[in-house]
Amino acid sequence: MEYTLEQIASQVRRDIVRMVTAAASGHPGGSMSATDVLTYLFFKEMNVTPENWRRDGEGLDQFFLSAGHISPVLYSLLARRGYFPVDELATFRRYGSRLQGHPSVDKNLPGVNQAAGSLGQGLSVALGAAVAKRMKGDPHTVYVLIGDGESEEGQIWEAAMAAAHYKVDNLIAMTDWNHQQIDGRVEDVAGLGDLRSKWEAFGWTVLEGDGHDFTDIERVFKKARSRSRLGSPVMILWHTEMGHGVDFMAGTCKWHGKNPSVEQCAEAMKQLEETMGDFAL
Amino acid sequence: MKEYIDTGKKDTRSGFGAGLALLGDSNPKVVAMTADLKGSLKMDAFAAAHPDRFFDVGIAEANMVGMAAGLAIAGYIPFIGTFANFATARVLDQIRQSVCYSRTNVKIAASHAGITLGEDGATHQTLEDIGLMRQLPGMVVLNPCDYNQTRAATLAAAAWNGPVYLRFGRPGVPNFTPADQPFEIGKAIHLEEGSDVSIFATGHLVWEAIQATRELEARGVSVDLIDIATIKPLDKEAVIASARKTGKVVVAEEHLIAGGLGEEIAAVLAAACPTPMRFVAIDDQFGQSGKPAELMAAYGLDAAHIIEAALSF
Incomplete structure (x- = not known):
């Protein structure tokens, strides 16, 4: 049966909260802020399926997650999209699991093409992959998601300069701009200032969108595609909320890297509709 | 004792440059990158012959490692070249996560290794790089002894499937090993x-x-x-x-x-x-x-x- 994007996103948020609760660790906050954007990306935007996915991305759109700590949202989406069995989500962070705390290629989990976790590296990797597509004449697009807190890493700006310098216009980068990092509000910890102007000054085409409104998400992705291949890399700044979807988890850094208790998980489940069937625990 | 004939002093980095140029002609998957040290790494011949496969990424080593990983995921064989200190200590975490842990087929070409870098002094004389690189799971560490062996090691590094750290130096040193030697990785x-x-x-x-x-x-x-x-x-x-x-x-x-x-x-x-x-x-x-x-x-x-x-x- 066909599910709406809202239904999928609701199930993905349920998966995230249940995974980190079962593992008694993990990063729900950023996973839930990125859920809607990535749901659209995996179910509507990208030209890649579980059947034709391959690590080298040849002849396909490619996605790199740079902010590796939000692995729960990636794993849930890959499972819900059909890359591996949904019940495998129950193994998250357990010994021997393909679902490592942070994404890894070590155990050959389908859909994951690069390890991430140590922040700031994924934009460079995506840039390399985009350059490779251009060299091969492959017309597909490389997508990458970074965090706003992650943008404090110097390597992000090295990659930003290089992408513009090489006019890598088959690269669509996205920032999950939820304004939270482990130690507090990004603005209080190490403010990014005028993020839009920074990316523009680095030579990027910058778009902004509401990362929790599927109508706007669709509008901005369409715009991003129309603005790519014009000589500049594209950055989408998604306005999001950490912990979005559960009232006591939303808008605070408290849930960046903390799991809910069993009782809190039950409370969260009341706020998130089960649409596609929970994975078995 | 055998006779070892010094056929004339040559720098090992030029052995790398010669090997890289050969690879450029023979293997269309080989890509070369440097962080503003094209001349020092002797990459000029490759860059001139294959400008479409050469990237001078500027003084940004961390990004160079990441880009190389992305190119390697797509099937290319990137050689990234800079001074040994900047090729290791400066980007250890990038090499650890984006290259070794991710099993990307990146070759790290490290010149000016050791104290023989000379006049530039201790900021540039890495004496720790072998230790840093050999600790990384999956990393191959090569340290050839002269021009001919470095050239052969460069070809062997390209043929090896997986990360390789190739260490060589700046000064001219006796070139005495055979010009046509095979280089077998893992063999003393x-x-x-x-x-x-x-x-x-x-x-x-x-x-x-x-x-x-x-x-x-x-x-x-x-x-x-x-x-x-x-x-x-x-x-x-x-x-x-x-x-x-x-x-x-x-x-x-x-x-x-x-x-x-x-x-x-x-x-x-x-x-x-x-x-x-x-x-x-x-x-x-x-x-x-x-x-x-x-x-x-x-x-x-x-x-x-x-x-x-x-x-x-």
């Missing part, structure tokens, strides 16, 4: 058979070890001399067999004792056949400015110090 190169003492040397210290061996043989000491061009994976069989035969081991390298080839061999021998050892290497200090030969002597990295070590058991 047995230069001289002997029975009194084993000398394991790597990189620039191999030529010094040959001079030392000649002098030791003249004094009646029989030397088992082995060129360790592949530091990792170490040819343990060759190391153990030699140590069993001689019962005395000298290791010579242009590196700190900490983390170096000597420690690696010591760990192997401690488990398999504990053997007295001497380390011709630098002990817990930074270098300084000076001429390469002058620094080698001052920091105890020459034939005289190898002889002294071999006679000290």
Whole structure:
């Protein structure tokens, strides 16, 4: 049966909260802020399926997650999209699991093409992959998601300069701009200032969108595609909320890297509709 | 003892440049990148012949490692070149996560390694790189000894499926190994058979070890001399067999004792056949400015110090 994007996103948020609760660790906050954007990306935007996915991305759109700590949202989406069995989500962070705390290629989990976790590296990797597509004449697009807190890493700006310098216009980068990092509000910890102007000054085409409104998400992705291949890399700044979807988890850094208790998980489940069937625990 | 003919001094980095140029012509998957050190890394020939596969990414080593990983995921074989210090210590975490843990087929070409970088001084003289690189799971560490061997090692690195750290240097040094040699990764190169003492040397210290061996043989000491061009994976069989035969081991390298080839061999021998050892290497200090030969002597990295070590058991 066909599910709406809202239904999928609701199930993905349920998966995230249940995974980190079962593992008694993990990063729900950023996973839930990125859920809607990535749901659209995996179910509507990208030209890649579980059947034709391959690590080298040849002849396909490619996605790199740079902010590796939000692995729960990636794993849930890959499972819900059909890359591996949904019940495998129950193994998250357990010994021997393909679902490592942070994404890894070590155990050959389908859909994951690069390890991430140590922040700031994924934009460079995506840039390399985009350059490779251009060299091969492959017309597909490389997508990458970074965090706003992650943008404090110097390597992000090295990659930003290089992408513009090489006019890598088959690269669509996205920032999950939820304004939270482990130690507090990004603005209080190490403010990014005028993020839009920074990316523009680095030579990027910058778009902004509401990362929790599927109508706007669709509008901005369409715009991003129309603005790519014009000589500049594209950055989408998604306005999001950490912990979005559960009232006591939303808008605070408290849930960046903390799991809910069993009782809190039950409370969260009341706020998130089960649409596609929970994975078995 | 065999004759080792110095066909003229050449820098090992030019051996890399020659190997890279050959690869550029023979393998369309090979890509070269540098962080503003194209000339120093002798990448000019590759860059001129294959501008579409050459990237000077500017002074941004971390991004270079990441881009190389992305190119490798797509099936290319990127060689990233910069000074050894900036190719290792500066980007250790990028190499660890984006290259080794992600099993991307990236080749790290590290020039100006060791104290023979010379006049630029300690900021640029890395003496820790072998230790940093050999600790990373899955990393191959090559440290060839002259121009010809570096050229051959460059070709072997491209043929190897997985991350490789290829270490070479700045100054001209005797070029004495065969021009057409095969380079077998993981294989020690047995230069001289002997029975009194084993000398394991790597990189620039191999030529010094040959001079030392000649002098030791003249004094009646029989030397088992082995060129360790592949530091990792170490040819343990060759190391153990030699140590069993001689019962005395000298290791010579242009590196700190900490983390170096000597420690690696010591760990192997401690488990398999504990053997007295001497380390011709630098002990817990930074270098300084000076001429390469002058620094080698001052920091105890020459034939005289190898002889002294071999006679000290």
